[in-house]
Amino acid sequence: MRVCVVGGGPAGMMAAISAAESKNTVTLIEQNDKLGKKLFLTGKGRCNLTNACPTEELFDNVVTNPKFLYSAFYDLDNAGTVEMFGRLGLATKVERGDRVFPKSDHSSSVIDVLKRELDRAGVDVRLRTRVTRIECSDDSISGVIINEKGSERSLECDAVIMATGGRSYPLTGSDGSSFRMLEDLGIKLVDCFPALVPFECDDCDITSMQGLALKNVEITVRSGKKTVYSGFGEMLFTHFGLSGPLILSASSYTQPSDYKKGITVSIDLKPALSAEELDKRILRDFAKGQNRDFANSLGELLPNKLISCVIKRTGIDRHKKVNLITKQERHRLCEILKGFEIKVTGNRGFDEAIITRGGVSTSSINPSTMESKSIKGLYFAGEMIDTDALTGGFNLQIAWSTGYLAGKCK
Numbered sequence: 001m002r003v004c005v006v007g008g009g010p011a012g013m014m015a016a017i018s019a020a021e022s023k024n025t026v027t028l029i030e031q032n033d034k035l036g037k038k039l040f041l042t043g044k045g046r047c048n049l050t051n052a053c054p055t056e057e058l059f060d061n062v063v064t065n066p067k068f069l070y071s072a073f074y075d076l077d078n079a080g081t082v083e084m085f086g087r088l089g090l091a092t093k094v095e096r097g098d099r100v101f102p103k104s105d106h107s108s109s110v111i112d113v114l115k116r117e118l119d120r121a122g123v124d125v126r127l128r129t130r131v132t133r134i135e136c137s138d139d140s141i142s143g144v145i146i147n148e149k150g151s152e153r154s155l156e157c158d159a160v161i162m163a164t165g166g167r168s169y170p171l172t173g174s175d176g177s178s179f180r181m182l183e184d185l186g187i188k189l190v191d192c193f194p195a196l197v198p199f200e201c202d203d204c205d206i207t208s209m210q211g212l213a214l215k216n217v218e219i220t221v222r223s224g225k226k227t228v229y230s231g232f233g234e235m236l237f238t239h240f241g242l243s244g245p246l247i248l249s250a251s252s253y254t255q256p257s258d259y260k261k262g263i264t265v266s267i268d269l270k271p272a273l274s275a276e277e278l279d280k281r282i283l284r285d286f287a288k289g290q291n292r293d294f295a296n297s298l299g300e301l302l303p304n305k306l307i308s309c310v311i312k313r314t315g316i317d318r319h320k321k322v323n324l325i326t327k328q329e330r331h332r333l334c335e336i337l338k339g340f341e342i343k344v345t346g347n348r349g350f351d352e353a354i355i356t357r358g359g360v361s362t363s364s365i366n367p368s369t370m371e372s373k374s375i376k377g378l379y380f381a382g383e384m385i386d387t388d389a390l391t392g393g394f395n396l397q398i399a400w401s402t403g404y405l406a407g408k409c410k
C-alpha cells in the first residue's frame with residue numbers, strides 16, 4: 001500500500017517506521033523544516049520517553065479514555081518501547097518515579113535514532129510540506145492535497161495516518177488546524193481544552209511568593225463544593241499563580257465548566273501532622289521564645305516567603321508577643337496551615353499546556369486498528385486523539401503505541 005503519514009512528531013515518526021516495517025511504501029509529511037520539533041522540548045530537553053511501571057499501571061495514568069488504549073498499549077507497551085529504542089541504538093536509563101530518559105540526557109538522541117530508522121526503512125520524508133486536504137471516494141481514502149513550496153498538488157495514496165498533534169505549544173506546529181480538515185470529512189471531534197497546564201490567580205499575596213517551591217504538601221482542588229483532585233507532592237508559586245507537578249496533574253482533572261463554578265486549591269502545608277499534633281508543635285515553637293513577636297516565631301514551621309501571607313490570613317498582629325496569643329488564635333493558625341486556600345482565576349492556555357484534552361473522538365476510531373470507523377484507510381495516532389495522560393512519560397507512550405498500531409494499517 002501507499003501510506004501517507006501526516007505529521008513528523010513522535011506519533012507520526014513511529015507510524016511511518018511501523019508502516020514501512022509492514023512492507024508499505026511510506027511518505028512522511030511534516031510542515032516544519034525539521035522532524036520532532038515538540039519532541040525536542042520534552043522532559044526539559046531530556047525527553048522522558050516512557051515510564052518503566054508495570055504495563056497495567058499505564059492505564060491508571062491516563063486521564064481521558066484509558067480503555068480505548070488497551071490494544072495500543074498491549075501491542076507496543078512501555079517495555080517494548082524501551083526495547084525497540086534499544087534496538088535502534090538508544091541507551092536509556094530509569095529515574096525517580098520510573099521515568100525513562102535517554103542516557104545521553106538529550107532529546108535530540110531520540111530524534112536522531114528515529115530519523116536514522118526512517119532513512120534505513122526507506123521512508124520518503126517531505127519537510128516544509130503541509131497537507132491541506134484529505135481526499136476520499138466512496139468513504140475510502142484516495143489521497144491528500146499537499147502544499148509544497150507554495151504550490152498545491154495531490155498525492156495519491158491508499159491510507160492516510162493523521163498524526164498532527166493537538167493544540168498545545170502551537171509554535172511547534174500543532175496548531176489544531178488539521179481538525180478543520182477532519183470536520184469537513186464528518187469525523188466526530190471533542191472540544192479541545194488545555195491540560196497539564198499551570199493555574200492563574202490574581203491575588204497579589206500569592207503571586208508575590210513567586211519562586212517558592214513547596215515539597216511534601218497535600219492539595220485538594222475543588223470546583224464549587226465538589227473535590228475534583230487531591231494529591232501529595234510538589235508545587236510551585238509563580239508570577240502568574242501556581243505550577244509544578246501537583247498543579248499540572250490537578251489541571252488535567254478540571255473541566256472548562258469548573259472554571260465558571262470557581263476552582264479553589266486548598267494546600268495542607270503540614271500533611272504529616274494532625275490538627276492536634278500541629279497545635280502541640282506550634283505551642284512548642286512558641287515556648288522557645290515567649291517574648292518573641294508572632295512574626296518571628298514561624299521560621300521553623302514555614303518557608304520565609306509564606307510567613308507574611310499566613311500571618312495576614314490569621315488576622316493576628318504580627319508584633320503580638322507569642323505568650324499573648326489565645327487558644328482561638330492558635331486554632332485559626334492551624335486551620336490556615338492545614339487548608340491554605342487559593343482561588344484560581346484561569347489557566348495558562350494552549351501556549352503553556354503540556355497536552356491537549358479533546359480531539360478526534362475515540363468513539364469514531366476502531367481501538368484495535370486506529371482506523372476511522374467511517375472512512376476506510378484513514379488512521380489516527382498521538383495527541384490528536386481524545387486521550388491524555390499525566391506527566392511521567394505516559395503521553396509519549398500514547399504517541400509511540402498508537403503510532404505503532406496505526407502504522408500496521410490493519
Ligand SMILES: Cc1cc2nc3c(=O)[nH]c(=O)nc-3n(C[C@H](O)[C@H](O)[C@H](O)COP(=O)(O)OP(=O)(O)OC[C@H]3O[C@@H](n4cnc5c(N)ncnc54)[C@H](O)[C@@H]3O)c2cc1C
Nearest residue numbers: 007009010011031042043048131165173174382383393396
Ligand atoms: C514542553 C513540553 C514538554 C513535554 N514533555 C513530555 C515528556 O517529557 N514526556 C511525555 O511523555 N510527554 C511530554 N510532552 C507531551 C508530548 O510532547 C506530546 O504528547 C507528543 O509530542 C505528541 O506527539 P504527536 O506526534 O501526537 O504530536 P506533535 O508532537 O505535536 O507532532 C505533530 C506534528 O504534526 C505536524 N503537522 C500538523 N499539521 C500538519 C499538516 N497539516 N501537515 C503537515 N504536518 C503537520 C506539526 O508540525 C508537528 O510536527 C511534552 C509536551 C510539551 C509541550
